[in-house]
Amino acid sequence: MDGMRLDGRVAVVTGGAGAIGSAIAADLTALGARVVVADVDLRGAEKVAAGLPGSVPQAVDLAAPESVERFCAACRDAAGGVDILVHNAGVSIVELFTSSDPANWDLMWQVNLRGPMLMTKLLLPGMMARGWGRLVFVSSDGARAGSGGEGAYAATKAGLFGLAKTLAREAARANVTSNVVCPGPTDTPMLQRVSAAEPGLVERIARTIPLRRLGTPADVAGLVAYLCTERAAYVTGQTLSVSGGVTMH
Numbered sequence: 339m340d341g342m343r344l345d346g347r348v349a350v351v352t353g354g355a356g357a358i359g360s361a362i363a364a365d366l367t368a369l370g371a372r373v374v375v376a377d378v379d380l381r382g383a384e385k386v387a388a389g390l391p392g393s394v395p396q397a398v399d400l401a402a403p404e405s406v407e408r409f410c411a412a413c414r415d416a417a418g419g420v421d422i423l424v425h426n427a428g429v430s431i432v433e434l435f436t437s438s439d440p441a442n443w444d445l446m447w448q449v450n451l452r453g454p455m456l457m458t459k460l461l462l463p464g465m466m467a468r469g470w471g472r473l474v475f476v477s478s479d480g481a482r483a484g485s486g487g488e489g490a491y492a493a494t495k496a497g498l499f500g501l502a503k504t505l506a507r508e509a510a511r512a513n514v515t516s517n518v519v520c521p522g523p524t525d526t527p528m529l530q531r532v533s534a535a536e537p538g539l540v541e542r543i544a545r546t547i548p549l550r551r552l553g554t555p556a557d558v559a560g561l562v563a564y565l566c567t568e569r570a571a572y573v574t575g576q577t578l579s580v581s582g583g584v585t586m587h
């Protein structure tokens with residue numbers, strides 16, 4: 339199919355060592371992109387990159403501005419710039435809002451929103467100068483619909499909506515698109531840990547989903563990869579859920 343290849347493009351996937359991030363890195367590699375697997379967990383990033391031809395692992399701590407600055411400088415020096423930036427890294431600390439710890443709000447704000455803002459500020463000018471780029475922000479259906487125990491997390495993830503739409507407007511003339519992908523409940527180690535502590539939880543969640551199953555990392559990666567291609571050149575400023583129909587907007 340024309341317009342689906344990403345040969346010659348350089349893509350950064352943050353949280354690339356994780357469940358969804360590694361699936362995104364694999365799909366972008368399969369389409370021909372050279373992927374920078376970026377994660378605070380360098381060992382994990384190395385393992386993922388080892389299985390993906392042409393990809394490279396790179397450490398970055400989104401909670402530390404100087405680390406983000408070093409990372410972006412290294413990307414510019416080594417790869418000559420970044421064409422595709424997938425903001426997938428995220429942390430979720432589940433606690434009822436009234437008893438939540440503001441120190442946890444700070445960590446989620448730094449990793450989920452401030453880090454992506456800084457990285458975009460540093461890498462978007464290069465995309466705009468070259469006249470082509472893709473920004474994809476991985477948010478959460480928890481931010482669209484609310485999610486018990488995830489108030490601060492949802493607030494940081496909802497911040498991505500406003501950021502992505504504003505960037506869609508500001509960068510459109512430079513042929514850079516900016517979109518948000520919201521996974522619903524996705525079968526990842528994170529969810530498996532929660533369900534181990536609460537037997538039957540996954541089954542109960544699945545019954546509320548019209549497609550009657552949890553999402554997979556590949557379900558999310560497929561949409562992210564599409565948004566990075568030329569086929570999606572006319573799609574910008576959108577927020578799309580990958581949730582089996584549990585949220586319909």
Ligand SMILES: NC(=O)c1ccc[n+]([C@@H]2O[C@H](COP(=O)([O-])OP(=O)(O)OC[C@H]3O[C@@H](n4cnc5c(N)ncnc54)[C@H](O)[C@@H]3O)[C@@H](O)[C@H]2O)c1
Nearest residue numbers: 353355356357358378399400401426427428478521524526
């Ligand atoms: N799993 C789900 O059900 C679900 C649902 C909705 C949204 N999401 C979102 O999808 C994204 C991926 O989630 P996942 O399930 O693959 O989780 P995951 O924990 O497997 O992956 C997250 C990755 O982010 C990395 N990371 C954490 N802190 C970082 C930091 N300071 N700097 C750089 N990297 C850091 C982790 O090392 C990890 O590799 C996250 O943004 C998450 O909020 C997941």
